[in-house]
Amino acid sequence: MTEEHHEELGWWRKYIFSLDHKVIGLQYGLTALSFLLLGFMLMILMRWQLAYPGEVIPWLTFVLIFIFIGFTIIYLAGKNRPYLALNSFIFFGIAGLIWYFTTGEERLPGGIMLPEFYNQLGAMHGTIMVFLGVVPLAVGAFGNYILPLQIGAPDMAFPRLNMASYWVYFIGGVLMIISFFLPGGAAQSGWTSYSPLADINTGQTMWLIAMLFLIMSSLLGAINFIVTTVQLRAEGMTWFRLPFFVWTQLITAFLLLLAFPSLQIGAIMQLLDRIAGASFFIPAGIIQGGKVLEYAGGGNPLLWQHLFWFLAHPEVYVLILPAIGIITEVITNNSRKPLWGYPAMVYSLFIVGFLSFVVYAHHMFITGMGTAVATWFQTTTMIISIPSVVFLAVLVFTLWGGSIRFTTPMLFALAWIPMFGIGGLTGLPLGLAPPDIHLHDTYYVIGHFHYIVAPGSIIAFFAGLYYWFPKICGHKLNDTLGKIHFWGTLIGMNLVFAPMLVQGMAGMSRRLYDGGMEYDHVQPVMFLNEWMTWGSWMIGIFQIFFILNMVLTLRKKSPTEDNPWEATTLEWATSSPPLAHGNFETEPVVYRPPYEYNVPVNGHIEPYLPQHKKVEMRD
Amino acid sequence: MEIPFTINERPDTGLTNPKFGIWLFLASEVMLFGSLFTSYIILRIGSPVPPHILAWPIQSQELNVLIGAINTAILIASSVTMILSWVALKEKQFKKFKLYMGLTIVLAVLFLVVKIWLEYLPKIQHGHVMSTNNFFAMYYLMTGLHALHIIGGIVVLAYFWGPGAKMWESNPEQFTNRIEVAGLYWHFVDLVWIFLFPTLYLL
Numbered sequence: 001m002t003e004e005h006h007e008e009l010g011w012w013r014k015y016i017f018s019l020d021h022k023v024i025g026l027q028y029g030l031t032a033l034s035f036l037l038l039g040f041m042l043m044i045l046m047r048w049q050l051a052y053p054g055e056v057i058p059w060l061t062f063v064l065i066f067i068f069i070g071f072t073i074i075y076l077a078g079k080n081r082p083y084l085a086l087n088s089f090i091f092f093g094i095a096g097l098i099w100y101f102t103t104g105e106e107r108l109p110g111g112i113m114l115p116e117f118y119n120q121l122g123a124m125h126g127t128i129m130v131f132l133g134v135v136p137l138a139v140g141a142f143g144n145y146i147l148p149l150q151i152g153a154p155d156m157a158f159p160r161l162n163m164a165s166y167w168v169y170f171i172g173g174v175l176m177i178i179s180f181f182l183p184g185g186a187a188q189s190g191w192t193s194y195s196p197l198a199d200i201n202t203g204q205t206m207w208l209i210a211m212l213f214l215i216m217s218s219l220l221g222a223i224n225f226i227v228t229t230v231q232l233r234a235e236g237m238t239w240f241r242l243p244f245f246v247w248t249q250l251i252t253a254f255l256l257l258l259a260f261p262s263l264q265i266g267a268i269m270q271l272l273d274r275i276a277g278a279s280f281f282i283p284a285g286i287i288q289g290g291k292v293l294e295y296a297g298g299g300n301p302l303l304w305q306h307l308f309w310f311l312a313h314p315e316v317y318v319l320i321l322p323a324i325g326i327i328t329e330v331i332t333n334n335s336r337k338p339l340w341g342y343p344a345m346v347y348s349l350f351i352v353g354f355l356s357f358v359v360y361a362h363h364m365f366i367t368g369m370g371t372a373v374a375t376w377f378q379t380t381t382m383i384i385s386i387p388s389v390v391f392l393a394v395l396v397f398t399l400w401g402g403s404i405r406f407t408t409p410m411l412f413a414l415a416w417i418p419m420f421g422i423g424g425l426t427g428l429p430l431g432l433a434p435p436d437i438h439l440h441d442t443y444y445v446i447g448h449f450h451y452i453v454a455p456g457s458i459i460a461f462f463a464g465l466y467y468w469f470p471k472i473c474g475h476k477l478n479d480t481l482g483k484i485h486f487w488g489t490l491i492g493m494n495l496v497f498a499p500m501l502v503q504g505m506a507g508m509s510r511r512l513y514d515g516g517m518e519y520d521h522v523q524p525v526m527f528l529n530e531w532m533t534w535g536s537w538m539i540g541i542f543q544i545f546f547i548l549n550m551v552l553t554l555r556k557k558s559p560t561e562d563n564p565w566e567a568t569t570l571e572w573a574t575s576s577p578p579l580a581h582g583n584f585e586t587e588p589v590v591y592r593p594p595y596e597y598n599v600p601v602n603g604h605i606e607p608y609l610p611q612h613k614k615v616e617m618r619d
Numbered sequence: 620m621e622i623p624f625t626i627n628e629r630p631d632t633g634l635t636n637p638k639f640g641i642w643l644f645l646a647s648e649v650m651l652f653g654s655l656f657t658s659y660i661i662l663r664i665g666s667p668v669p670p671h672i673l674a675w676p677i678q679s680q681e682l683n684v685l686i687g688a689i690n691t692a693i694l695i696a697s698s699v700t701m702i703l704s705w706v707a708l709k710e711k712q713f714k715k716f717k718l719y720m721g722l723t724i725v726l727a728v729l730f731l732v733v734k735i736w737l738e739y740l741p742k743i744q745h746g747h748v749m750s751t752n753n754f755f756a757m758y759y760l761m762t763g764l765h766a767l768h769i770i771g772g773i774v775v776l777a778y779f780w781g782p783g784a785k786m787w788e789s790n791p792e793q794f795t796n797r798i799e800v801a802g803l804y805w806h807f808v809d810l811v812w813i814f815l816f817p818t819l820y821l822l
Contacts, residue, residue, distance in 0.1 A: 155622060157636045223643045231624050231636050257643060261651035265658065272760060277750030280662065280757075284673060298673040298753045300665050303658055310654070 017167075019159035020580060024166050025145030026472070031166075032137035035173060036458075039128035042121045044536055049113045050515040051533035056111035107185065118513040119188035120203065124176070126191030127207065130315065131214050132173050134457050138322035139218075139256070140169065142464055143225055143249045145472065149571035150243045152234025152590065152612075154582040157227040165220040172213030179206035190511065192312070195281030195304040199273045200288055208271040215264045218256045225253035234570065236590035240346070241611065243569045243594040244339065247346055248325030251353040252318050259314035259357065266307030273299070280304075305364055313360035317352060319453050320420075323460030324391050327413045330463045331395050333567050334410035335402030336597040336607070341394040348387035355384040365433045366440050374433045381431035388424055392417060403598070407565075408482030412463035415490050419459060423451030426501060441511075444504025447497050455493045462489070462546075467565065469550075474559020474576045481549040488542025495535025499528035566608045569594050573612045588612040626793045641800045645807050652811055655761055659818065662753050676754050678819060681747070686737050687820040690730055691812065697726035698809045701802045708795040713787055716798075720780045723805070727773050734766055758819055765815055768808045775801050 018024060048057050107117040148156055156162045179186040184202030187193065198204050229250045233242070269280040277295065281304045284297025332339045339345065361369060361377045395417060404410070426448040429435040439445060462485075470476045508522040515529045516522040563572040574584045589612060596609035602618045609615065623629070624636050632639070666675040704719035742748075742755075749756040779794075779801060786794040 157622060157624075158640060159622070161640075219644075219647055223640050223647075226643055227636050227640045230632060231629050231634065231639060232622070257647045258650050261647050262654040264651060265654040268764070269658065269760065272749060272756065276748070276756075276759075278756035278760075279750070279753060280658070296673070296750060296752045298662070298666055300661060303661050306661075307654060307658065 017163060019155070019163055021144050021148050021156045021159070021162060022472075022578060022580075022583075024162050025141050025143075027166055028136050028140030028144055028169070029142075031170060031173065032133050032141055035128050036133040036137070038177075039125050039133050040540065042125040042128070044540065045113070046118060046121045046125065047533040047536045049118055049513065051530045053514040053517060054112055057108065057113070113513075115513040116185065116188060119190075119511070120180070120186040122511060123187045123190050123193075123203075123207075124180070127176065127187070127211075129453070130191065130319065131211070132169075132176060134319050134453060134461075135218065135315075136169055137461055138319065138457065139221060139225070139249065139252060140166065142245075142322060142326065142461070142468075143221075143252075146468060146571055147225065147246055147249050148228060148232065149471075149574070149578060149583055150246050150569050151229060151232060151237055152570045152573070152584065152588040153228060153232035154584070154587075156224050157231055158224050161220050161224050165217045165224065168213050168220065169217035172210045172217060175206060175210035175213060179203060179210065182206055192308060193270070193304075194308075195270060195273070195301045196283070196286055196299075198304075199270060199282055200286070200293065205271065205274050208267045208274070211267050212264065212271075215260050215267070218260050222253040222257040222260075225249055226257070229253075234588050234590055237570075237611075238590075240343065241590055241593050244328040244342070244345055245322075245325035247349055248321040248328075251349050252321045255314040255318050255321075255353060255356060259311045262307050263311035266304055266311075269307075270304065302364075302367055305367065306361070309360040309363045310357075313363065314356045316449070316452070317356040319457050321349070321352070323416070323457040326460045326464035326467070327395065327416050329569070330409045330413040330467050331398055332595045332597070333467070333565055334405045334407055334413070335399050336405070337398055337402040338593070338595045338597060338599065339394065340397035340400075341390075342593065342595075344390055345394050348390040351387045352384060355380055355387075359384055359431075362431050362436070365436045371433075378432050382428075385424065385428065385431075392421060392424075407466075408477065408479055408486060409463045409467035411483065411486045412459050412466065415486070416456065416459050416463065419451060419455035419490075419493075423448060423456050426451060438507075439504060441509055442504035443500040443508045443510055446510050447500030447504055450497045450500065454497065455490070459490070459493075462486075468571075469553070470560075470564045471571055471576050471578075473554055475553045475556050476560075476564055477549050477553050481545050481552075485542055485545040485549065488545065489539055492535050492538035492542060495538060496532045499525075499532050503528055563610075568596055568608050568610045570611055573610060589614075591615070626790070626796065635796060637796060637800045638803075641803050645803065648807060648811075652764075652814075655764065656814070656818065659757050659761065662757060666753070673752070676752070678754065679821060681754065682758070682820050683738065684820050686733060687816055690733050691816050693726050693730045693733070694809045694812050697723045697730070698806055700726065701805045705795070705798045705802050708787075708791070708798055711791075716787075717780065717784070720776060720798075724773060724776050724780060727769055727776070731766060731769060731773075734762065738762075761815055761819060765808070765811055768811070772801075772805050772808055776805070 013019075015023070018027075045057070048055075107114060107120075144156070144162065148154070176186075182203065187198075187201075187203040187207035189198035189201045189204060193204065193207070229242075229246060269278070272278040273280055273282060279295040279297050279299040281301050282293075282295045282297060282299040283301065284295070286293045286295060286297075328339065328345070359377060359380045361373065362381045365374055365377075399414075426444070430439060430445060430448060466477055466482055503516075503522065503525045506522055506525045508516045508519070508525060515526065517526065559576055562574070562576045564576075565572070570588055570590070571578075573588050579585065591614055592609065592611055594611055596606070596611075598605055598607060599609055600606070601609065601615055622636065624634075626635065628635050663675050667673050700719045700722040704716050704723060707713075707715035707719055739759075747755050749759050779798060783797070784794070786797070
């Protein structure tokens with residue numbers, strides 16, 4: 001990779017339709033963060049309605065949110081990173097339009113929310129967070145940027161396909177947003193889109209079309225990740241020398257590749273029910289508004305649930321496995337010890353990956369599936385908790401006896417362990433049919449899976465962002481601001497999600513537009529609605545410190561050092577930020593496993609031994 | 620910047636990137652059509668017994684088995700010419716490649732013509748559409764998705780027959796690999812039809 005090979009790329013090729021995995025990773029990252037913000041805003045609207053049903057929404061809160069999107073723009077416009085600026089401008093515009101639009105008479109007449117709009121917010125919050133926020137951030141952003149660097153590859157195996165998957169994802173996202181502006185508004189049948197409701201409810205058609213784009217994007221991405229990992233490992237990078245993050249991305253890619261097609265078929269079938277009058281999911285004699293609908297009937301609504309959950313359960317692991325990979329990198333690096341049980345982690349990952357395909361019907365215990373089938377899914381669900389505990393145990397044993405550095409990414413990683421623990425343990429009662437029948441469709445379920453994806457996945461992504469930020473930009477993020485952000489986010493998240501578990505056990509149903517005020521049995525826990533809403537504001541306010549931190553750090557001039565965390569894996573073997581062409585000066589050669597911290601070499605203890613460093617052994 | 624193993628095989632895996640990629644793609648396609656066949660089975664075994672208005676029709680009476688069989692033969696023939704075009708490239712006979720690849724495309728188009736003009740259109744004229752019953756909905760969905768794969772294949776093959784064939788001059792080895800990869804996809808699409816034909820026409 002000498003200088004004369006650097007052909008000058010045009011502006012479009014360099015910043016918009018780039019083939020460089022690092023640029024695509026950043027594009028994914030920024031788009032996904034914008035969508036996370038959008039999903040968060042929808043949630044803020046919902047939480048206002050739950051805490052103060054029927055009261056006028058104070059728009060000042062949302063003005064504040066836009067101010068902090070503004071922060072991003074101020075920075076981006078001033079720096080030489082137009083591809084980031086373009087994305088953020090697009091999403092600033094879109095978010096602004098939504099703000100304008102939500103003041104409309106069909107949604108918020110006089111600032112008071114209509115039930116239909118609440119349903120739209122619920123469905124779109126889930127969809128945006130899962131398919132447009134967390135997955136693209138976990139796989140598209142972290143995977144794209146870090147994975148090729150960690151295996152010592154010059155780029156992804158198929159750069160054009162990589163670009164295509166980003167842009168297909170982008171189109172899917174834009175369509176999803178456009179659906180808010182269509183007559184009837186966005187989808188309002190929940191992110192699970194159960195039939196036959198979703199077959200006849202408004203807003204679902206665009207949701208399905210957008211989903212088909214998102215599915216296509218994930219499939220293309222998954223192929224690329226698997227081929228890259230298998231084919232482009234540097235010399236000496238054997239399977240058991242792969243950093244654990246790469247393993248998680250590999251298994252995640254297999255889950256996406258094999259699980260998503262079933263939702264693809266489901267989405268096509270539901271779309272045909274809606275636009276071609278088929279009755280795949282519609283039984284005969286469906287009545288809407290007092291009239292029998294003109295469908296041939298004979299369809300099976302449960303078929304949709306099977307097709308949906310066959311994807312959506314592996315999808316849950318798609319949300320959490322990359323997070324576990326990030327946490328493993330951060331904890332090992334900051335414990336200054338080799339990962340305690342690397343092979344156990346890898347084998348557990350295989351088991352989780354396989355089992356995630358055979359547990360899905362535990363989402364469907366109340367469909368009357370019969371005890372024999374329920375027993376199978378309860379058993380597999382209990383078994384899959386074992387490898388999940390192995391992950392936690394290995395991470396704790398890695399901390400044991402380490403020289404722990406309490407850096408900001410490490411704080412996030414340490415907090416992740418109990419948070420994921422709570423998320424996992426609260427899942428056990430839901431995996432067994434008898435307690436699930438009580439808890440199904442209550443706030444307990446919401447609390448459980450939010451503990452997995454918010455203080456679970458999102459906390460892990462913050463750990464990853466703080467950890468790899470110096471890789472991307474050459475500067476560590478500010479520690480003080482980082483710690484303020486950490487504590488605020490952690491406490492805010494618990495304030496939101498812990499009360500959900502309490503409310504759920506008291507029997508409060510999910511998807512209630514007025515927060516359940518009509519039901520006597522939930523009155524004792526109604527006061528928690530207000531606490532949770534305050535918690536959600538707290539999360540929002542403390543994100544300002546994170547954005548401010550990024551803005552200030554990115555404004556710093558010349559990069560400082562290439563390996564500020566004294567890490568051993570290959571992404572630190574090149575400059576920070578890495579070379580635009582081919583990542584590495586010379587192709588790296590790998591000599592040892594990934595986490596050689598404080599290991600004895602030639603009679604003394606080496607603080608850290610990078611994978612690519614050649615050491616002559618004496619004796 | 621060159622991506623390693625685009626043309627040559629990686630020694631320890633024995634694969635080139637594109638070949639591995641297409642196999643993964645086909646794995647996902649297996650899940651796609653697998654979900655579709657599963658849905659078909661669930662809807663069919665869930666349908667009531669004959670006197671009932673929603674009973675599953677006797678498929679061979681609703682569809683034209685002869686036309687289906689002819690189309691099956693056409694697709695199998697196109698698979699054979701596909702292989703022959705790849706063999707021709709291996710033997711460095713470019714003209715023969717053009718001939719067989721051209722034949723493959725012609726057969727694929729013929730399949731679509733038969734499908735659309737002799738099957739879809741008459742059925743639609745008789746009022747048999749997706750909203751008629753779930754058998755026809757499933758029939759149009761399964762064969763339609765397959766036809767989309769055929770169209771996709773025709774686009775790719777036509778590219779390799781026309782403008783893409785220039786690569787034979789500059790990089791014959793990579794071009795041959797591309798034909799092989801396209802062939803894997805094409806055989807898969809044929810294979811799907813070989814399952815679709817008995818499922819929809821005969822059973």
